[in-house]
Amino acid sequence: xxxxxxxxxxxxxxxxxxxxxxxxxxxxxxxxxxxxxxxxxxxxxxxxxxxxxxxxxxxxxxxxxxxxxxxxxxxxxxxxxxxxxxxxxxxxxxxxxxxxxxxxxxxxxxxxxxxxxxxxxxxxxxxxxxxxxxxxxxxxxxxxxxxxxxxxxxxxxxxxxxxxxxxxxxxxxxxxxxxxxxxxxxxxxxxxxxxxxxxxxxxxxxxxxxxxxxxxxxxxxxxxxxxxxxxxxxxxxxxxxxxxxxxxxxxxxxxxxxxxxxxxxxxxxxxxxxxxxxxxxxxxxxxxxxxxxxxxxxxxxxxxxxxxxxxxxxxxxxxxxxxxxxxxxxxxxxxxxxxxxxxxxxxxxxxxxxxxxxxxxxxxxxxxxxxxxxxxxxxxxxxxxxxxxxxxxxxxxxxxxxxxxxxxxxxxx
Amino acid sequence: xxxxxxxxxxxxxxxxxxxxxxxxxxxxxxxxxxxxxxxxxxxxxxxxxxxxxxxxxxxxxxxxxxxxxxxxxxxxxxxxxxxxxxxxxxxxxxxxxxxxxxxxxxxxxxxxxxxxxxxxxxxxxxxxxxxxxxxxxxxxxxxxxxxxxxxxxxxxxxxxxxxxxxxxxxxxxxxxxxxxxxxxxxxxxxxxxxxxxxxxxxxxxxxxxxxxxxxxxxxxxxxxxxxxxxxxxxx
Ligand SMILES: Nc1ncnc2c1ncn2[C@@H]1O[C@H](COP(=O)(O)OP(=O)(O)O)[C@@H](O)[C@H]1O
Ligand SMILES: [Mg+2]
Numbered sequence: 001x002x003x004x005x006x007x008x009x010x011x012x013x014x015x016x017x018x019x020x021x022x023x024x025x026x027x028x029x030x031x032x033x034x035x036x037x038x039x040x041x042x043x044x045x046x047x048x049x050x051x052x053x054x055x056x057x058x059x060x061x062x063x064x065x066x067x068x069x070x071x072x073x074x075x076x077x078x079x080x081x082x083x084x085x086x087x088x089x090x091x092x093x094x095x096x097x098x099x100x101x102x103x104x105x106x107x108x109x110x111x112x113x114x115x116x117x118x119x120x121x122x123x124x125x126x127x128x129x130x131x132x133x134x135x136x137x138x139x140x141x142x143x144x145x146x147x148x149x150x151x152x153x154x155x156x157x158x159x160x161x162x163x164x165x166x167x168x169x170x171x172x173x174x175x176x177x178x179x180x181x182x183x184x185x186x187x188x189x190x191x192x193x194x195x196x197x198x199x200x201x202x203x204x205x206x207x208x209x210x211x212x213x214x215x216x217x218x219x220x221x222x223x224x225x226x227x228x229x230x231x232x233x234x235x236x237x238x239x240x241x242x243x244x245x246x247x248x249x250x251x252x253x254x255x256x257x258x259x260x261x262x263x264x265x266x267x268x269x270x271x272x273x274x275x276x277x278x279x280x281x282x283x284x285x286x287x288x289x290x291x292x293x294x295x296x297x298x299x300x301x302x303x304x305x306x307x308x309x310x311x312x313x314x315x316x317x318x319x320x321x322x323x324x325x326x327x328x329x330x331x332x333x334x335x336x337x338x339x340x341x342x343x344x345x346x347x348x349x350x351x352x353x354x355x356x357x358x359x360x361x362x363x364x365x366x367x368x369x370x371x372x373x374x375x376x377x378x379x380x381x382x383x384x385x386x387x388x389x390x391x392x393x394x395x396x397x398x399x400x401x402x403x404x405x406x407x408x409x410x411x412x413x
Numbered sequence: 414x415x416x417x418x419x420x421x422x423x424x425x426x427x428x429x430x431x432x433x434x435x436x437x438x439x440x441x442x443x444x445x446x447x448x449x450x451x452x453x454x455x456x457x458x459x460x461x462x463x464x465x466x467x468x469x470x471x472x473x474x475x476x477x478x479x480x481x482x483x484x485x486x487x488x489x490x491x492x493x494x495x496x497x498x499x500x501x502x503x504x505x506x507x508x509x510x511x512x513x514x515x516x517x518x519x520x521x522x523x524x525x526x527x528x529x530x531x532x533x534x535x536x537x538x539x540x541x542x543x544x545x546x547x548x549x550x551x552x553x554x555x556x557x558x559x560x561x562x563x564x565x566x567x568x569x570x571x572x573x574x575x576x577x578x579x580x581x582x583x584x585x586x587x588x589x590x591x592x593x594x595x596x597x598x599x600x601x602x603x604x605x606x607x608x609x610x611x612x613x614x615x616x617x618x619x620x621x622x623x624x625x626x627x628x629x630x631x632x633x634x635x636x637x638x639x640x641x642x643x644x645x646x647x648x
Contacts, residue, residue, distance in 0.1 A: 003524045010512040303508035306469060307570075308497020308525055310490060407469050410504060411460065 004313060008320035011293070012328075018289060023329035025285040026386050029278035030333025031340070033382045034375075036274055038341045039349070041373035046193070048229070048255075053132040054194040056255045057099070057223035058232045059239065061089060064251045066220065073105045073118065075175045078218035079250065085222075088246055092239045094226040097129025100219040102209050106182075108152075108202060109169040110160045117156070117202050119170055119182075121209025121219070130225040133190055133197070140164045140188030145205050149187035153198035157189050164189060170202060174214040182212045232256060279385055282329075283393035286322050290394045294318065294401030301401060302409030311402040318398035319391060326390025330383040337379065344372025415442040415478075416577060416610055417466060422475035424461050424633075435461040437633035439475070443612060445577075448604045450624035451614045458633040459614035460582055466612065467500050467580045468492040480577055497525050501571025503581035503613075507563040509555040515542065515566045516551040519573050526574045541569045544606075545599050561592035565599060572603055579603075581613035585620055597623045 012019050052058060062070075066077035079085070081100055089098050102121035107114045124142050128134060133151075134142050143149035150168065162168060163186070170182040182204060192198060210216050226235060232254035240252040294301070301314055348369035424436040435458045443449060451459050464470040465477060468484060469492075477484045480499060484492070496502075501522075509518050519538045523529065529537065542551050545565040555563055564584060571579050581600065585593035601623050604611050613620070621627060629637035 003521065007510070007513070007521075014512050299506070299508055300510055303502070303504070304510070305493070306467070306496060306502045306508075307522055308493050308495075308500075310493050407464050410506075410508060 001313075001316065004317050005320050008317045009324055011317070011321050012324050015293070018292065019325060019328070022285045022289045023325045023332065026282045026326060026329025026390065027331075027333035027336065029282050030330055030382050030386050031336045033275060033278050034334065034337030034379055035340055035344075037271060037375055037378045037382075038337075038344055038372040039370060040271060041375055041378075042344065042370045045373055046370060050193040051258075052229060052255055054136075054192045054197045056258050057130050058226040058229055058255050059224035059236055060221050060253045060255075060258070061098075061224065061239070061243070061250055062221040062253065063249050065249065067251060067253070073103050073220075075104065075213055075215055077249075078102070078215055078220060079222065079247075080218050081222075082217075084246055085243070088242055089222060089224060089239070092224070092242070093235050094228060094231045096225040096227055097126065098222050098224045099123065099126040099130040100206065100222045101127075102206060102213070102215065102218070103220045104172055104209065104213055106202065107171040108156075108160065109171060110162050110166070111169075113160060114171070115156075115160060117152075117170075118200050119172065119202050119204055119209060121204050121206040123206045130223050133192070133203075136190045136192045137188045138191045140186070143187040143203075143205055146207055147187070147205055148182075148184045148208065149205070150182075150184045151188040151190060151203040152186065153201065154189040154191045155198040156200070156202075157186065159199070162186060168202075170204065170212075172212055174212065176214060178214070180212045180214075182208060184208075229255065275382065275385070278382075279389045282326075282386060282389045286325065286390050286393040287397050289325065290318055290322055290397040290401070293321070294397060298401075298404060298409040299412065301404065302406035305402075305406040306410065311399070314402035315395065315398040318401065319394045322394030322398075323387060323391045326387040329390070330386035333386065334379050334383050341372045341374060344370075345374060348372070416445045416447075416480060417441070417443040417612075418478040419466070420476045420478075422462075422465060422472045422477060424458070424465060424470070425473045435633055436465070436472070439633075439635060441628070441635065441638075443610065445610055446604070446608045447610050447612075447626055448601065448624055449610075449612045449626040449628060450621050451612065451628045451630055452616055452621055453630040453636070454616060457630045459630060461633075462630065463580045463582050463612065463614055466578075467502060468495050498574070499577045501574065501576040501579040501609075503564070503567050503571050503579065503584045505583045505586045507555070507560075507567045507587075509563060509566055509570075511555050514552050514554055515547060515558065515562075515569075518555070518566055519569045522570045523573050528574075537573055538569075541573045542566075544603070545569045545572075546595075559592075560588050561596060564588060564592075564596050568596065568599055568603070572607070572609065575607065576609065578610045578612065581611065583615055583617075584613055585615065585617060590619055593617065593619060 063077040063079055066074065089095065100123060104119045106117055106119040108117045123145060138154050142151060157163065166186050168184060168186060172180050172182065174180050190197065210218065226232060233256055236252040236254040243250045243252065304314060348371040350369045419439050419441040422436055422439040426433040426435055439462065451462060453459055465472050479495065510521065513521060516538055519542060520534060523534050523537060539551065542548065545568050547562060547565050547569065550558065550562060558566065585596055588596060597620055600611060603609055615621060625641055627639045628635060
């Protein structure tokens with residue numbers, strides 16, 4: 001069989017242009033996949049990061065009944081913040097920091113206009129341990145506990161024609177359905193890669209919020225930061241177990257289970273579709289190449305069969321030739337892809353500048369440059385698929401060619 | 414015992430509604446070491462006959478016995494194995510593999526037989542190439558060889574595995590008369606030296622002059638079968 005393999009590889013050099021074009025198609029397909037994969041992974045990593053850093057943390061400790069109705073931001077089923085609960089959370093594995101928060105519906109009023117927003121009561125010092133919001137202050141500073149001051153998104157402020165030092169009113173309904181207001185000065189404006197933070201949230205001192213809503217000592221949830229984001233799922237289970245003694249209604253959800261991360265699964269699905277399209281293109285290119293080669297070598301194949309070559313041996317030479325094209329194309333694609341990923345990982349790509357708009361405006365939690373991510377497993381996979389498809393796609397046309405009657409092909413009948 | 418025996422062989426090509434009778438009842442025995450020409454006008458059935466004998470096609474009726482085996486009962490794979498080990502083909506259009514050198518084209522046939530070690534393979538290929546007068550041209554590709562040289566490669570390729578039978582279908586039809594004669598002389602020499610049985614078709618009188626046995630075929634039937642003690646050219 002070795003001499004048939006040698007013949008197959010010699011045939012690669014026969015129509016150099018055709019070999020090059022077909023392997024380039026495969027290379028391009030592999031290259032596009034690697035590029036896309038690297039970028040999507042980069043975006044995913046960044047999105048995870050921004051969601052975790054500005055919104056969800058690693059773990060959320062919350063009352064089950066509250067969780068079920070969370071989008072309504074109810075003031076029922078809150079968690080009483082006592083020392084025992086805090087100790088339990090602090091003692092969890094990989095614990096770094098915890099931040100209690102009280103979320104509530106509010107109407108933000110600037111004196112002549114109002115917008116529905118989400119109020120978030122926080123304790124600045126605890127909050128700082130969990131969230132990176134302070135790094136994203138574009139103006140002003142974080143408030144201190146007890147101050148009648150708030151922090152909100154720069155975009156929301158612009159929308160309401162508000163600036164640093166302006167006074168706003170938050171209209172709220174307290175636990176007993178009584179109307180109340182929080183009057184406060186704008187202490188700081190933030191701009192993050194999280195559109196929700198930029199446009200919807202007003203941060204308020206926790207004690208102020210608790211007083212205004214008549215829920216003293218209670219919070220909606222406690223957000224926990226861990227040393228490693230990958231531990232979240234495991235620690236969540238452990239912590240929930242430990243908290244049972246303290247309060248059986250409490251549940252602990254890791255970030256990976258939160259709805260906000262669900263859209264990232266969609267990107268992964270898209271990747272499968274892209275892979276499928278790429279492989280289809282490669283298969284068509286290979287089938288086309290094998291048919292062209294077979295047509296031009298008909299009488300040669302006939303002669304080889306006259307010499308006693310069996311059909312399967314003819315098939316073997318064609319399949320080997322195509323596999324060679326697949327190997328060549330795959331290798332070139334991986335090489336080109338690696339070079340690009342290297343650049344992407346080192347220098348990043350500034351989509352905001354490219355598109356001339358912030359990606360955050362499209363609802364993508366991405367700010368500034370996206371950096372490529374190395375995914376060797378993905379590269380190996382797409383390379384293997386490229387070769388495998390080249391191999392598989394050639395079998396049918398090779399059989400078609402091998403099955404021709406040698407007499408007819410030799411005599412062109 | 415004859416190497417080859419045909420009994421009542423018929424071949425009818427089925428062309429949709431029309432049936433073309435190419436061979437209409439051939440009885441023939443060819444012995445070991447014969448150098449036989451089948452001649453006759455175009456369309457008389459020469460190629461058809463050679464293809465049947467060469468296990469490339471099956472007769473519509475009748476029996477072919479080659480080397481003691483009845484071909485009727487054999488399947489595709491068994492026929493391929495007979496061709497691989499026992500039959501060499503030479504065609505009018507050479508049919509060399511263009512990406513292989515003269516040496517490799519000949520080697521290919523020997524590799525298929527898979528009987529010799531690399532050293533023996535090399536020696537055999539080089540020997541047969543020089544026997545057909547291609548010494549020094551072993552590393553040329555077909556496109557670097559003349560028509561006569563290409564046909565010599567084809568002869569070497571057919572002979573290298575020392576087949577029982579070599580079939581040559583109008584081997585000189587694409588060659589000028591001088592080259593034809595050289596190629597025929599090579600085949601006759603091989604027949605003498607190796608004792609290989611040759612059957613070749615032609616309608617060229619020059620080619621017929623080399624044969625010891627002349628079989629004339631007309632309209633799918635043998636019209637004349639004539640032997641000579643000596644061929645006209647080599648004696
Ligand atoms: N594959 C085929 N299909 C139909 N008719 C064929 C085929 N091959 C040969 N024939 C016919 O059979 C007859 C004998 O052809 P062939 O054996 O090629 O003769 P020769 O080689 O003596 O010229 C011719 O009439 C030819 O047209
Ligand atoms: Mg003919």
